[in-house]
Amino acid sequence: MEQIYHIYYTYFLAVSRWLLPLFGLIFTCQWIRCLMALRYQPVSLGALVSPEGKRFPLTAHESSVGGGSTADVAIPSLNRRRKCAVIVKKDEWYIYKTLASQEVKLNGQPIDRVSQLEFGDILQFGDTEYKFMPPSAGDCKQKPKKAQKASAGALMFWLIIFQIVMLLQLLLKFYPEIPPGLPIAFLSLFLIELVYFFIRKAFKDPNILAEMQAFFLVTIGLGICTTAAPATLIKQAAAVVLGFLGFVALWQLLKSPDRAMKLRYIFGGGAVVLLILNLIFGKQIYGARNWIDLGIITFQPSEFVKVAFIAAGSAALYRLLATRNAILFMGFSAFLLGCLALIRDFGGLLIFFVTMMVIIFLRTGDIKTIIAISALAVTGGVALIVIMPHISSRFKVWRHVWEYANSTGFQQTRTLTAAASGGLLGVGGGNGYLDRVAASDTDLVFGIVCEEWGLILGLCVLASFILLSFYAFKFARNAKSAYYSIAVCATAALLLFQAALNIFGSTDILPLTGVTLPFVSNGGTSMVASFGLLSFFKGCAVNQGGARV
Amino acid sequence: MKQIGLRSVVLLVLVTFFAACAGFFIFEYAVFGDDWAKFPSNRHLYNNGKLFKAGTITDRNGTVLAQTIDSVRYFNSDRQIRMATIHAVGDLEGKVSTGAHSAFWRKLTGYELLNGTYNVSGRGNDMQLTLDANLCVAAMKELGSYSGAVGIMNYKTGEIICMVSTKTFDPNNPPEDSTDGIYVNRLLSGRYAPGSIFKLVTATAAIDYIPDIFERTFTCERGVEIEGEWVSCLYRHGKINFKDALTQSCNSVFAQLAVELGRDKMTKTAEKLGFNSTITVDGIKCARSSYEVSGARNIDLAWSGMGQYNDIVNPMQYLRFVAAIANGGVAPKPTFVKSVTTPYGLNINFKFPGGGERLMSKSTANTLSDMMRNNVLHNYGESNFRGLELCAKTGTAEIGEQRPHSWFVGFSRTKPYAFVVVAENAGSGITVAGRIASRVLSQLP
Numbered sequence: 001m002e003q004i005y006h007i008y009y010t011y012f013l014a015v016s017r018w019l020l021p022l023f024g025l026i027f028t029c030q031w032i033r034c035l036m037a038l039r040y041q042p043v044s045l046g047a048l049v050s051p052e053g054k055r056f057p058l059t060a061h062e063s064s065v066g067g068g069s070t071a072d073v074a075i076p077s078l079n080r081r082r083k084c085a086v087i088v089k090k091d092e093w094y095i096y097k098t099l100a101s102q103e104v105k106l107n108g109q110p111i112d113r114v115s116q117l118e119f120g121d122i123l124q125f126g127d128t129e130y131k132f133m134p135p136s137a138g139d140c141k142q143k144p145k146k147a148q149k150a151s152a153g154a155l156m157f158w159l160i161i162f163q164i165v166m167l168l169q170l171l172l173k174f175y176p177e178i179p180p181g182l183p184i185a186f187l188s189l190f191l192i193e194l195v196y197f198f199i200r201k202a203f204k205d206p207n208i209l210a211e212m213q214a215f216f217l218v219t220i221g222l223g224i225c226t227t228a229a230p231a232t233l234i235k236q237a238a239a240v241v242l243g244f245l246g247f248v249a250l251w252q253l254l255k256s257p258d259r260a261m262k263l264r265y266i267f268g269g270g271a272v273v274l275l276i277l278n279l280i281f282g283k284q285i286y287g288a289r290n291w292i293d294l295g296i297i298t299f300q301p302s303e304f305v306k307v308a309f310i311a312a313g314s315a316a317l318y319r320l321l322a323t324r325n326a327i328l329f330m331g332f333s334a335f336l337l338g339c340l341a342l343i344r345d346f347g348g349l350l351i352f353f354v355t356m357m358v359i360i361f362l363r364t365g366d367i368k369t370i371i372a373i374s375a376l377a378v379t380g381g382v383a384l385i386v387i388m389p390h391i392s393s394r395f396k397v398w399r400h401v402w403e404y405a406n407s408t409g410f411q412q413t414r415t416l417t418a419a420a421s422g423g424l425l426g427v428g429g430g431n432g433y434l435d436r437v438a439a440s441d442t443d444l445v446f447g448i449v450c451e452e453w454g455l456i457l458g459l460c461v462l463a464s465f466i467l468l469s470f471y472a473f474k475f476a477r478n479a480k481s482a483y484y485s486i487a488v489c490a491t492a493a494l495l496l497f498q499a500a501l502n503i504f505g506s507t508d509i510l511p512l513t514g515v516t517l518p519f520v521s522n523g524g525t526s527m528v529a530s531f532g533l534l535s536f537f538k539g540c541a542v543n544q545g546g547a548r549v
Numbered sequence: 550m551k552q553i554g555l556r557s558v559v560l561l562v563l564v565t566f567f568a569a570c571a572g573f574f575i576f577e578y579a580v581f582g583d584d585w586a587k588f589p590s591n592r593h594l595y596n597n598g599k600l601f602k603a604g605t606i607t608d609r610n611g612t613v614l615a616q617t618i619d620s621v622r623y624f625n626s627d628r629q630i631r632m633a634t635i636h637a638v639g640d641l642e643g644k645v646s647t648g649a650h651s652a653f654w655r656k657l658t659g660y661e662l663l664n665g666t667y668n669v670s671g672r673g674n675d676m677q678l679t680l681d682a683n684l685c686v687a688a689m690k691e692l693g694s695y696s697g698a699v700g701i702m703n704y705k706t707g708e709i710i711c712m713v714s715t716k717t718f719d720p721n722n723p724p725e726d727s728t729d730g731i732y733v734n735r736l737l738s739g740r741y742a743p744g745s746i747f748k749l750v751t752a753t754a755a756i757d758y759i760p761d762i763f764e765r766t767f768t769c770e771r772g773v774e775i776e777g778e779w780v781s782c783l784y785r786h787g788k789i790n791f792k793d794a795l796t797q798s799c800n801s802v803f804a805q806l807a808v809e810l811g812r813d814k815m816t817k818t819a820e821k822l823g824f825n826s827t828i829t830v831d832g833i834k835c836a837r838s839s840y841e842v843s844g845a846r847n848i849d850l851a852w853s854g855m856g857q858y859n860d861i862v863n864p865m866q867y868l869r870f871v872a873a874i875a876n877g878g879v880a881p882k883p884t885f886v887k888s889v890t891t892p893y894g895l896n897i898n899f900k901f902p903g904g905g906e907r908l909m910s911k912s913t914a915n916t917l918s919d920m921m922r923n924n925v926l927h928n929y930g931e932s933n934f935r936g937l938e939l940c941a942k943t944g945t946a947e948i949g950e951q952r953p954h955s956w957f958v959g960f961s962r963t964k965p966y967a968f969v970v971v972a973e974n975a976g977s978g979i980t981v982a983g984r985i986a987s988r989v990l991s992q993l994p
Binding site: 017 | 555566568662
C-alpha cells in the first residue's frame with residue numbers, strides 16, 4: 001500500500017513541481033493586473049472662489065492652502081514656503097490654521113486653531129478673500145473610462161488551486177505519517193480566505209489585494225512549517241487565525257481618521273510599556289534578549305511594537321502642518337531604538353530605524369534632518385559593531401561566508417547550497433535538507449523556499465514585497481487622510497526592509513541579522529504582528545478619495 | 550495631500566535598493582550556483598562529505614571504475630585499477646580537482662539550473678571514459694617507484710586511452726598525509742624541465758625558417774663556444790648534419806641553431822606549438838608549458854634550444870604536439886570522455902567535429918616524423934619497439950644537483966597512438982622512460 005502511494009507521489013511530484021511555480025507566476029501576474037485595474041479619479045468636493053471668479057477646486061479630503069506648487073490649493077499671492085491652512089472634509093467641513101505667520105480669517109474673524117466651515121463662508125488668506133463654494137461640474141476634467149477587466153475572483157481561484165496542489169503534494173509526501181496539523185492548518189486558511197472573500201464581495205469591496213498577497217505568503221510559510229517544524233503547525237495555524245482577527249479589529253478601529261488620531265497616544269504608550277516590560281522580563285534566545293515568557297506562551301514584544309510604532313507615528317495633514325517639526329515623534333523613536341539596543345535586537349533596531357526615517361521624511365519632507373540623523377546613526381552603528389561581539393563577527397563574515405563555512409558562515413553557506421540545489425523548480429516539499437539547520441524555519445526560510453519549491457517561487461516571494469510597496473505607493477496619494485498615507489508607506493517600507501534583511505541576509509548579499517520574513521517565517525508573534533501591519537494597507541485602501549473608474 | 554504623495558517616492562528608493570539586491574542575488578545564483586551546490590555538505594549529493602549521487606563511470610571496455618549502490622559510491626574492486634585510474638576518475642571529496650568526479654561533476658550528478666539536484670530517476674548520468682583500465686595498470690606498474698606520468702592518445706581522434714600519474718593512492722584507503730603531490734594528475738598539471746625532447750621544437754623552427762638546413766654541416770667539439778661561453782655536448786660528434794644531430798641529440802648543433810634563429814623565431818614557433826598558453830582537456834585546464842627568452846643572453850638562448858635554461862613543459866601539452874607531428878601537423882582535440890548517458894539512454898556528450906588545430910605544415914610534420922623515425926632506427930633500437938614503426942625522441946632534463954628527469958615522447962605509425970612518458974629524477978631518457986614506453990606500448994590494443 002505504502003509503495004503504491006510512493007509511486008503516486010513520485011509522479012505527482014514530477015508534475016506538481018512544474019505546476020506550483022506556474023500557478024505562483026499566474027497569481028503574481030493576475031495580482032498586478034488587478035492592481036492596475038483599480039483606478040481612482042479626482043472628484044471635486046468644494047471650491048475656493050477668488051474675487052475675480054477663479055475657482056480653486058478641493059479634491060482631497062485634507063487640502064493644504066498655500067503659495068507654492070506643492071499646496072493642494074495653490075494661491076499665487078501667498079507665501080511660497082509655508083502652507084497657511086488645511087481644509088478638511090469629515091462629516092462636516094473644517095479649517096485648521098497652521099504655524100504660518102499669515103493670518104487666516106473666517107467671515108472676518110481670525111481663526112484660533114480650528115473652525116467649522118460651511119459653503120458660502122468667506123475665507124481671507126493674507127489680503128485676499130475667497131468664497132467657499134459647493135463643487136461644480138466643471139471643477140475636474142473627467143478622463144474617459146477605460147474598460148479594465150481583472151477580477152479578484154480569478155486571483156482567488158489561482159490562489160486556491162496553488163494551495164490545493166501544494167497541500168496534495170505534502171500529503172502524499174508524508175503519507176502515512178501526515179502531521180495532524182497539516183490538514184488543520186490548510187483547512188483553516190481555506191476557511192479564512194473564502195469566508196473573507198465572500199464577505200468582502202457582499203460589501204462590494206473592490207480591493208482585497210494586500211490580503212491576497214498575505215494569504216499567498218502564508219501558504220508558502222505553512223509549506224515550510226510542514227517540512228521544517230511539523231509539530232508547530234497547529235500553533236502556526238492558530239497564529240494565522242488570531243492574526244487575521246487582529247487585522248480585522250485594527251482596521252475597524254482605525255476606520256475613522258479622527259479616531260485613529262486619538263488612538264495614537266494609546267499606541268505610543270503601549271509601545272513604550274511593551275518595551276519596558278521586555279527590558280525587565282526579557283529572555284535571551286539566539287543573541288537578542290527579545291522574548292517574554294508567560295509560561296504558556298512566549299512572545300516577542302518588539303514585533304507588536306512595530307504595529308504600535310506606525311499607528312503612533314502617522315498623523316493627519318492638519319496635525320503635520322500645525323507643528324514645526326517632529327521632535328515629539330523623534331523623542332519617542334529614540335526611546336524605542338534605545339530599548340532595542342539594550343535588548344540587543346540588532347535586526348529589529350535596523351528595521352525600526354529605517355521605518356522611523358521614512359515616517360520623518362513623509363511627515364516633514366526635511367532632507368537636512370534625514371541626513372543629520374543618518375550621520376548620527378552611522379557613527380552609532382560603527383560604535384555598536386565595535387561594542388557588540390556577536391554583531392562584529394557577523395560583519396566579519398559578510399561576503400566571506402565560504403571562508404567560514406563551518407563556523408559563522410554556516411547558515412549562509414547552507415542556504416546558498418540549498419537554494420542552488422533546488423534549481424528553478426525545487427526538489428519538492430519535504431525533500432530538502434536546509435530544514436535541519438538551526439533556526440532555518442525563521443531566518444533561512446528563503447533558502448527553504450528555493451530548495452523545496454524552487455527559485456521561481458522564491459522570486460514570487462521577493463516580488464510580493466515589491467508589489468506591496470507599489471500598492472502603498474499607488475494608494476497613498478489618494479487616501480482620505482495623510483494618516484493613512486503615512487501609515488501605509490511606513491508599513492510597506494518596514495516590510496520591504498525586513499524582507500531584505502531576511503532574504504539577502506541569509507544569502508550573504510547583506511549581513512545576516514536574524515530577522516523573520518513577514519508572513520512566511522514560522523513564529524506566532526511575527527505572524528500576528530504581520531497581520532496587524534496589514535491593517536494599515538487595508539485602512540488606506542478603504543479610505544480612498546475620489547471616484548473609482 | 551499632494552505633498553505627501555510626492556514624498557511617498559521614498560518608497561521607490563527602497564524598492565530600488567531591494568530590486569538591486571535581488572538582481573545581485575540572481576546574478577550570483579546564475580554564475581556561482583553550481584559552486585554552491587558542489588559544497589560537500591550538500592546532502593542532496595554528498596554523504597559525509599563524499600559524493601554519492603552520480604552515475605556509473607566505466608572505461609572504454611565497460612569496466613566499472615566507480616558506481617553508486619544504495620547511496621554509497623564504490624570504486625572498482627581491483628586495487629591496481631583503482632590506483633591507476635584514480636587521477637582520471639577522481640576521489641569523492643574533490644581533492645583530485647582534475648578528476649571526473651570533480652571536473653565533470655555537473656554531468657555526473659545531472660545538476661542543472663532548471664531542476665537543481667532533482668531528477669525523476671533519482672540517479673545521475675553515466676559516463677564512459679576513453680581510458681583502457683588495463684593499459685593504465687600496465688603503465689602504473691612500469692612507472693614503479695618513480696613519480697611521473699604516462700599519457701597515450703589516439704592522434705587521429707584525440708581520445709586518451711592511458712592517463713596515469715604517480716605517486717598515486719588507493720581511494721579506498723586514502724593516506725593520512727598527502728605529501729608527494731598524490732592528488733595531482735601530473736599528466737595534466739605537471740610542469741617539468743624538458744631536456745632534449747625540446748629539440749623537436751627547435752627542429753620545427755629550423756625546418757620552417759632555415760631553407761638549406763638539410764644541406765648544412767655543423768661542427769661539434771664535444772661542445773661549442775657561444776660568445777665566449779661553452780655549451781657542452783655528451784660526445785665529440787665532429788662534422789655532423791641536422792638529421793644526425795637530432796638522432797645523436799647533439800647539443801652543439803641545437804645551441805647554434807637556437808642562437809641563429811633568435812629569440813623571436815624561437816618564441817614564435819614555441820607559442821604556435823602550444824607554449825605560453827593553456828590547453829584544455831574536456832574543459833579541464835592543463836598547466837602551462839612556458840618558453841621565455843625575452844631577457845635571455847645568447848648563451849641562455851643556446852641552452853633554451855635544447856630544453857634547459859628556464860624551459861618548462863607540461864606533459865599533456867607535449868603529447869598534443871607530438872600527436873600533431875603524427876597527424877600531419879594537426880593536433881587533435883584531446884579528450885578522455887567517450888559518452889555521457891542520461892538515465893533515459895540519451896547521450897548528452899556532444900562533440901563538435903573538426904576540433905583539431907593545425908600546429909605546423911604537413912611537410913614540416915612529415916619531415917619531423919621521418920627524423921624521429923630515424924632516431925629509433927639508428928639510436929634507440931627498433932628491436933625495443935617491434936611492430937610499431939615507432940618515431941620518438943628522448944630527453945634527459947638536468948635539474949641542478951638532482952638526478953635528471955627522464956623523458957620519452959613519440960608515436961607509432963602502425964597504430965594511431967602518440968605517447969609521452971616522464972619519470973622524475975630517474976636518470977637518462979632512453980634507459981628509464983624509453984624502457985617504460987617499450988613495455989607499455991607492447992600492450993597497446
